[in-house]
Amino acid sequence: MELEDLGYNDTVAQSMAGYNLDGLEPGRVVAEHRERYIVRTAAGEFDAEILGNLRFSAKGREDFPAVGDWVALSIYDSDFAIIHRILPRFSxxxxxxVGQFGEVQIxxxxxxxxxxxxxxxxxxxxxxxxxxxxxxxxxxxxxxxxxxxxxxxxxxxxxxxxxxxxxxxxxxxxxxxxxxxxxxxxxxxxxxxxxxxxxxxxxxxxxxxxxxxxxxxxxxxxxxxxxxxxxxxxxxxxxxxxxxxxxxxxxxxNPGMREFGIADSSFGLETAFDNIINFAQECKYNDCTHTNEKGCAVIDAVEKGKIDSDSYENYLKMERERAHFASTVAERRKKGKDLAKTIKSFKKNSMRIAT
Missing domain, CATH: 3.40.50.300 (P-loop containing nucleotide triphosphate hydrolases)
Structure with a gap:
């Protein structure tokens, strides 16, 4: 199988060249099993693990490979390889x-x-x-x-x-x-x-x-x-x-997914509900929530049948969900920064005591 059959193109090739990945092979992740991956290359399929540095530098799930990713890897034998880098994604x-507030699933x-x-x-x-x-x-x-x-x-x-x-x-x-x-x-x-x-x-x-x-x-x-x-x-x-x-x-x-929680998708909401967003531009207040404000053009459009009422309720539900996710992520990041400051202060005080 040629790499082009997997979607390899000039953009992927430029990424390989731009990161100076000489000696490594390009491959695409075709399956994932609990942080072990099957990667397909021009030479065939390989079981692969990620490099230790890549694992320890990861800040979240997005920093790990996912099915569909292009990666640079070194091949060690007939069926095993190590992933050194995830190439830039275009989507x-x-x-x-599910059940993990503020966390993302790829x-x-x-x-x-x-x-x-x-x-x-x-x-x-x-x-x-x-x-x-x-x-x-x-x-x-x-x-x-x-x-x-x-x-x-x-x-x-x-x-x-x-x-x-x-x-x-x-x-x-x-x-x-x-x-x-x-x-x-x-x-x-x-x-x-x-x-x-x-x-x-x-x-x-x-x-x-x-x-x-x-x-x-x-x-x-x-x-x-x-x-x-x-x-x-x-x-x-x-x-x-x-x-x-x-x-x-x-x-x-993909496995069936009955739950499909929205993760930081304000642009996605604006595009999916463009009809509501267009009416929102006519609202009296710039920070209108479109729930109970006087002069809300969205509520007026719903009452006049210009916006489907079910679509309107669905939009409000997903907007609340998106806002909750964003606030949860912000809270997690703040806790992480506070913990980092505490550790830094502890190390500084320990050094003073030692001297």
Missing amino acids: LLSRQA IAANVDCAFLVQAIDRDFSINRFERYLTVCHSSSVSPVIVLTKTDLIDQSKKTELIELVKSRISDVPVIAVSNKTLDGYEDVKKLVERGKSYCMLGSSGVGKSTLLNNLAGKTVMRTDEISNSSNRGRHVTTHRELIVLESGGIVID
């Missing part, structure tokens, strides 16, 4: 780590486009699409909405759902597919380009792995049978993995 999809790196996948069953939620869109926009990743399991409904219902999505979300492609009849797959395949990287985001059981298998034309990710009680596929994907399609595209499959 990074992340969310709040979803994938260097992604060009994200397929936002939902099935048309009882878990269908446009609010969830808006949440995914916020993360995509904040990460400079182009989104595409994919509705699956359309063979469960008739054509009129499918058209109704597509129009419902488009009424709240503009300027984002919406594709309806059936994993059973393969209806709509040609529209998805037209979007997949050689050397470009794609990521699938969606809850467990919506058909992401089946979608990937059908795009690949063979089984590359294991799927499970549909549950009779819930009409949903059982959770199978347990880790993130990068797959190179024969057509040339690169797809990262």
